[in-house]
């Protein structure tokens with residue numbers, strides 16, 4: 288039983304992870320430190336807000352005083368760092384914000400953590416740090432990093448910095464690099480919720496380029512299980528890929544959504560591609576499978592159908608958020 292400091296827990300994966308931890312009978316308590324940027328949303332956590340094992344703290348991972356106080360006051364056993372600017376398009380418009388949070392924030396946080404050598408630190412990273420794969424190629428954890436977007440570059444930088452704290456200061460750092468997540472509570476600027484919300488509203492569905500860029504899709508609960516496995520059993524200094532094994536082009540995802548909703552593909556609108564849009568993300572996850580016994584459990588067709596239905600039935604959740612994207 289321990290106190291876990293989850294950062295960025297009011298976002299998509301973080302809120303799913305907090306609900307996941309609180310559903311287990313581990314007795315672990317969660318302190319959620321979140322700056323509540325446009326992507327942070329406390330309604331994601333309304334089902335646990337009165338749980339005696341949960342506490343929300345409004346603040347930034349780059350606030351040295353606050354972070355130091357939380358680590359000391361709550362005897363934190365482990366930190367899971369989800370806090371980040373996470374939308375690639377925004378990183379192209381405003382890279383600086385990404386450098387400040389994703390790299391600078393992690394740097395300040397790690398420095399505070401030096402005073403707490405017994406505390407584990409899990410840096411939640413992404414398959415995007417490896418850059419684009421060739422057809423048939425999968426990246427393993429020892430492959431070099433070759434990020435394309437400012438978002439991926441800041442995540443790669445944070446991975447290297449976190450690993451340097453393991454090597455230099457002996458801190459118990461682990462890294463997870465997951466594929467694209469899908470599931471409930473994802474901010475509606477990302478492909479899956481954006482397309483579902485546009486389809487439900489009868490609007491055009493903007494697809495980048497020819498829509499042939501391929502991503503590997505991982506159910507968010509499978510990612511939570513993987514992160515939990517690394518949190519409890521990961522080897523210090525270990526990097527763990529978490530794959531979905533569900534390779535689909537963006538266009539196929541959009542067509543699947545339209546088919547599930549019984550709508551025609553005529554709403555698809557091809558728009559100018561994102562600069563440096565990687566063709567394919569593909570990772571080898573044999574390490575987490577063999578060393579930590581993790582395997583994905585959610586069938587893609589079923590998980591995606593449930594996800595589409597969730598957004599269809601929770602318009603009150605995404606409609607106000609979509610307005611924020613449109614007014615940007």
Ligand SMILES: NC(=O)c1ccc[n+]([C@@H]2O[C@H](COP(=O)([O-])OP(=O)(O)OC[C@H]3O[C@@H](n4cnc5c(N)ncnc54)[C@H](O)[C@@H]3O)[C@@H](O)[C@H]2O)c1
Pocket residue numbers: 294295296297298299300301320321322323324325326327328346347348349368369370371372373374388392411412413414442464465466467468469473474
């Ligand atoms: N979504 C994916 O498919 C995916 C895939 C692989 C890795 N990741 C990584 O997982 C993590 C979570 O992604 P997500 O999709 O849930 O993101 P998200 O944008 O939905 O949530 C990010 C959360 O972090 C908070 N935040 C941002 N900067 C902060 C700061 N400086 N201090 C404190 N809180 C801050 C935001 O308020 C928000 O609640 C990110 O680190 C991302 O790089 C995401």
